[in-house]
Amino acid sequence: MPLKPSNSIPDIVIGRLPLYLRALTHLRQEGRDVTSSHELGEKLGISSAQIRKDLSHFGGFGKQGTGYQIDFLIDRLRKVMQVNQEWRVAVVGAGHLGSAISRYRGFRDRGFRIAWVFDADPAKIGTKIDDFIVQDVANMQDIIRSNKVQIAMIAVPAEQAQQVANLLVEAGVRAILNYAPININVPPHVMVQYIDPVVHLQHMTYYLLSDE
Amino acid sequence: MPLKPSNSIPDIVIGRLPLYLRALTHLRQEGRDVTSSHELGEKLGISSAQIRKDLSHFGGFGKQGTGYQIDFLIDRLRKVMQVNQEWRVAVVGAGHLGSAISRYRGFRDRGFRIAWVFDADPAKIGTKIDDFIVQDVANMQDIIRSNKVQIAMIAVPAEQAQQVANLLVEAGVRAILNYAPININVPPHVMVQYIDPVVHLQHMTYYLLSDE
DNA sequence: AACTGTGAAGTTTTTCACAGCC
DNA sequence: GGCTGTGAAAAACTTCACAGTT
DSSP, X not given: OOSSSOSSSXXXXXXXXXXXXXXXXXXXXXXXXXXXXXXXHHHHTOOHHHHHHHHHTTOOOEETTTEEXXXXXXXXXXXXXXXXXXXXXXXXXXXXXXXXXXXXXTSGGGTEEEEEEEESOTTTTTOEETTEEOEEGGGHHHHHHHHTOOEEEEOSOHHHHHHHHHHHHHHTOOEEEEOSSSOOOOOTTSEEEXXXXXHXXXXXXXXXXXXX | OOSSSOSSSOHHHHHHHHHHHHHHHXXXXXXXOEEOHHHHHXXXXXXXXXXXXXXXXXXXXXXXXXXXXXXXXXXXXXXXXXXXXXXXXXXXXXXXXXXXXXXXXXXXGGTEEEEEEEESOTTTTTOEETTEEOEEGGGHHHHHHHHTOOEEEEOSOHHHHHHHHHHHHHHTOOEEEEOSSSOOOOOTTSEEEEOOHHHXXXXXXXXXXXXX
16 A cells, blocks of 8 residues: 555554544544544554554654643654645546545545536436536546646546546546455555445454354 | 354455455356366455465365366355355435345345345335335344344435444344444354445555545 | 466565653 | 653564476
């Protein structure tokens, strides 16, 4: 996933930062001002030592004897992850899933704004999803290029995912979140992450007692 | 995540099995009969040695000099993960996301069938989503208990996720896939996995060049 | 010649445990 | 007394490299 194979901070650490940020945001919503590595760890099912070690990569954010100032830590983590700005995101696919993603209100306050929704289906192009008008995929590369869009989400059927990814990469997209249940190939300078609920379900059924 | 903290096969290995199964299924769809650890690894961005080692935990599935018989390996992996049966799954939340999940056709041939959709909103209860009628959450525990439902997906707002999880656990659910962007607490015999697109996006923005 | 399965080696990640500070 | 930050130790995970099989 990492753009550089390694600068110095392990990618597995970077992957936990969003979880820390999410938990901290909830604590703040509950009106809390200060927390500890122990409390955070409890909430997340991660050891307190690991949380301290992870955070220490970015500087001494805590105070001995006291813990971590929540506002301060949120602010720092946001800067580290560069979500103290708003990233404009393109969604490809305006089916049930693409529509649900586009309508989801939870991106905005965490650093992302869905700014365009594309589809190839003439029946969908021009229709409205909340505020957006579904755009023709034929115009996608122009729009991505002229707006310097770096992030896209793929919500098309598996058969079309690779083809869509190719277009996105060619237009300059650097980070792809793929909801289609298929691995896609991209050049090394492009990151891909996957969301496939079935992968999680199958992981869990391994441990379940059979139904039959 | 694992039900038993450890039987002997590392959980990280179990987590990769669904990816192998998914890639194998695609290969078969392309008409292929045989593959190798090297080819699978290429597709998945995983080393061939790792794939061989992972698979070797479950027995010798391959043939030296030849590789892996795709049908055979699919069959074995399905059995290992217990997805050679159909698990009935409950969805809680019939908003945009819950509806999109419930309508998604991709569960069926991978071992899962959405069998019930619940919501608390009187405006939604009784409405149809494809074949289902949205059920009242008030009846959820009875339905889960009498049908011995072991798996549920949570697609409600973050504020209600814990409360829903409590009901599910109390009714006997053993595996939860939580789409709400919040950590939930469950007893140790219950597994939880999370789907939060923002976590993936924030992971990637760490490596991007700032937009501004 | 091609490929698996696997001990051994190497690397990464996590935990321990404690000095230092509030 | 409570908590962080961190070297050192331990554990987990991945890769190497090759014997053995087809």
